Amino acid sequence: MSILVDRGSRVVIQGMTGREGSFHTEQMRAFGTNVVAGVSPGKGGNDQNGVPVFDTVADAVEATDANVAGVFVPPAFAADAIMESAAAGVALTVCITEGIPVHDMVRARAFVDRTSGKLLGANCPGIVTPRQCKIGIIPNHINEPGPVGIVGRSGTLTYEVIQGLSQAGMGQTTSVGIGGDPVLGLGFTEVLQMFAADGDTRAVVMIGEIGGSDEERAAQWIESSGFDKPVIAFISGRTAPPGKRMGHAGAIISGGTGTAQSKIDALTAAGAAIADTIEDVVRLTAARLGAPAA
């Protein structure tokens, strides 16, 4: 099993004819993702490498029954693209775009919340269920199927964890990048809830960072819900000074909140194992799974 995406996912890519969109669409198809449509306003009726292109997401959904969308459009148009796919009835919209204005994201998130659809991102690397479906930009070759659920705010650090676990023989049910922006779709808690309900996920690795209090809220949920799968948490930014944005728009300690220590304390209190390095993540995950350490 897996969460959110699997081999039944029928994917529409918004911005498929753009530079990033076309490159990553081919990567996703090489992975085995069932990309059924692309959307590019004004280019409807064409096809790109055998994938039909539509003017609107609604047209794409009607013609192909697409149920997951990947957004690769520039920041100025991305919030609109998110709302378009949610309005078209797509169950999950994955937005890769970095640099979307916060006010746009606040509106897009409120809009998606009024539909039955979910949003992942923005400013996220996407989602992978190994051997089944990948939406986004996570490198293809690092993913292996197995019992670990991964959820992270960072891109490359999440790749490191995936690769480290895969190389140690611990594959993944699903790896989810929730994104580095201050206003996001799915957060840690929502993804943990899905991993809780997924029978094949036996341990979860959380990759958090400074800024906001999403990790703290997830820790509260772990405690209050009695979530019984092992959680291994990796938090970056202990050395980050207050008031500075550390690369991600959302990675900032402001008014004393959002420090790495506050997240580590909350997660420790919730029973999570805290990892300082990728090697620690691998070692602690192996120990918690009862698998031989690599």
Place this chain on the structure above:
Amino acid sequence: MKLLEYQAKERFTSAGLAVPAGRLARTPDEAAAAAAELGRIAVKAQVPIGGRGKAGGIAVVDTPDDARREAQRILSMQIRGYPVRRVWCETALAIDSELYLGVTLDRDQRRMVIIFSAAGGMEIEQVAAETPDRIAKLWPDPFAGPQPFEIRRLAFDALSHAPEHRERAGKLASSLVNVTTRLYSLASSLDALTCEINPLALTPDGLLVAADGKLEIDENAEYRHRDVAEELAREDAGAEVTGEDPFEVEARKRGLTYVHLDGYVGCIGNGAGLTMNTLDLVKQHGGEPADFLDIGGGASAERVRNALEMVLLDPKVRGVFINVFGGITRGDEVARGVIAARDELNITKPLVVRMTGTREEEGRRLLHEAGIVPATSATEAADKIVQLTRDAA
């Protein structure tokens, strides 16, 4: 993008909010002229941080001569590292009481929040800690904006815990509908992350006046507010010292995501989380990171060269740790990029490179042959760079 008080107040005025009459002065004489025109004035340092009052950056004066003298004093100040280059001279207000009104991002609610407080003039965090009852919050629908009934409820919530306002609460709530609607609309139209009036002064004749203003605009929305960006750039042009970290100014010119720190180990990584972890590892191994530099997803030779050159501008840097997750970038390409940059820039300080990716063994061999220290794990790399730089002061 942070605006100064006077720049925020210009926007407040255009939005129909009341502000005291004021003039900008860059010299003591200009401040004296403002006092001659306006009478009793407050001379206020224009710096992009709070706490200037406590630092002596505000003076109330009655005469042009006093204005000249105080402006002279304030214009020679540095407030927490920011030199004062101009003062805002505005009519000194008769204030009956101080309130607070602000619009800011609430990350937890994934909404903008309007915060009203019956206690103003101090940091809102301090009010929240000391008299939380006096604060009320409203999370408006982002499409509809705040409705008058919601704003009245917000006002009554906070005012009900402020006995001194009980008799005029109805009148205040009605004035606040007007002020809040305008402030929220301004915040939305400017893509403000923070749009704050603190204090919001209640004058003896019952008017609400913005006695101070704070406005920070989302950099992701800069493309919609070129005029603001240009104004800020123009204001800073020609100034020898902007008060900003000069290394960070240089990095921005180079298009690099860089934060300057106090240590001696240069740190370069790709991706924000990975780069933050790189710094954490250096610290954990007993070193002190000199910077945070995220070269982004890929790791082209040109970006690596630009980043290395940037990091080494800081003379405190004794060596550099480059930590790259290759992904679809090939390890040998990353290695060649680092070697070319080292040769081109004549770098003699130690470099430790840790990378993963396809053909990473070949990459490590190339680095080793070129006299650069390769590492297979970030932990090993952190250990090596700290050893190489710790005693090389």
